[in-house]
Amino acid sequence: MADLSLNLCGVQMKNPIIAASGTFGFGREYDELYDISALGGISVKGLCLGGRMGNPPSRLTETPSGMLNCVGLQNPGIESFIENDLPWLLSKDVAVIANFFGTSIENYCQAAEAFANTGVHMLEMNISCPNVHDGGVAFGVKPESVYEITKAVKAHSRQPLIVKLTPNVSDITENALAAQEAGADAISLINTLTGIAVDVHKRRMILANNTGGLSGPAVRPVALRMVWQCAKKVSIPIIGLGGIETGEDAAAFMLCGAQAVQVGTANFTDPFACPRIARELGEYCDAQKIGNPQEIVGTLKSY
């Protein structure tokens, strides 16, 4: 049986399967189905200081081989998370990744600092949020802006900082490089692709927010391409995600250059997706006679 363990930015994990932010809450609900200690890590629901109400319903809809969501980053706040959910999460044998966001660079820095004396293992910075000081363009769109926010937040981070990149950009590798140059310890990609869904009978938008984020197997080829391109440019670890449904999908991301992967939408299709994918990745390694999947990271043969 293959050894799936890895060391990601100094954090030891039993396998490279991480539950993706926003699809797994703080782990409690899925723990009613299986012991979430089976996972390498959990990226918790995106958090901000003071919490956020989120968008009105409807917040999601299915699309061909995928889904759109506009939950709108509803969360109880970093303070509430640290007090009410983190102690329970830390009692589990799983790496806790605090996914967070803010409204300004200062607010992002304060958010990162709020995790300083907690047991959180890593921070994952979601920079797909609009920057009100830049006409609402997301912090993660322009490479200069990615550099600026990463540099500032890194100085306020006690834990390894993962920068989660948005795919809604012209050249994601520039942003990956900007994050690396600014001191990011790792990058994760991809966040959701912006889309809309139309109800032709009512002649109106389906989502109350009009636009939503596309996820699920429909985005997998795009996500794979972006991970492959970024892996050729950066030397910091990459966490790959976007439409992973099986152990072989996870292996594909690792071949493209991801050291670890995250699983989001697949949890909805199959609530046991994360532990199943970990098991299937082990089976893939055994069949391929690989001792540890880290051996195949970035070894994809291309033409």
Added chain:
Amino acid sequence: MKDIDAKVLSSDVLAEGLIRIILHAPEIACEAKPGQFIHMLVPDNAHVLRRPISLMAMDAAAGTLTLAIQPKGRGTQMICSLKEGDTVKCLGPLGAGFDGKGAQTIYFVGGGVGVAPICGAMDGFATESSCAFFGFRTKNHVYGMTQAPCRVVAVSDDGSIGERALVTKPLLEAIEQKRPDLIMACGPTPMLAAVQKIANDMDIPCQLSLEERMGCGIGACLGCNVKINLPDGTWTYKRVCKDGPVFDSKEVAFGG
């Protein structure tokens, strides 16, 4: 809560545009309560989201669940094409269902496909003085009347069964005769909003079963949230899949 391969014991036409499926799902049936639902995987591996479907009846001893499903879009059409002997992945039982609260007289209100969970509630909570009010489009859409454990009054959109009226008409008449201790309702939003108004105006305890699009179905993704009024005049979002689908009528804020 279990995720199991449920076996289809039978599938037949319950009424016009409505398929009845009986599942062998003992692990779910033994825990299930009226008003709860299951999250069904569309049996073609092409749909990433499951479909929430209410329990019309549950039999812990036989290990069966009865569903009434309206083939609406692709997903429910695929589920309705399941045949005897097929299996389908079901996660459940899910959500917080109806609560009889020891009420002596309960008025049940169901509209269309919403009659299905009300049948489950009647099996669980109906008393001799209880009464149900069902609204159907036409007589061809009627179901859930034959084995009802209490009196049922049906109305229809075209008068082909019962009065040509909205279900709130006989409900109001019955309330004038005898005020119930509790109302339980499920159906289209305009119907629920009308029942809510009656119950809240008359200060009758009332439980409404809501629908919203769902992702995880277990309370993790916050995809199914609806607006809920709090006693202090403020509001919050609650999850239809976990905090509901059944909510107190005083809490529900229809129209966003």
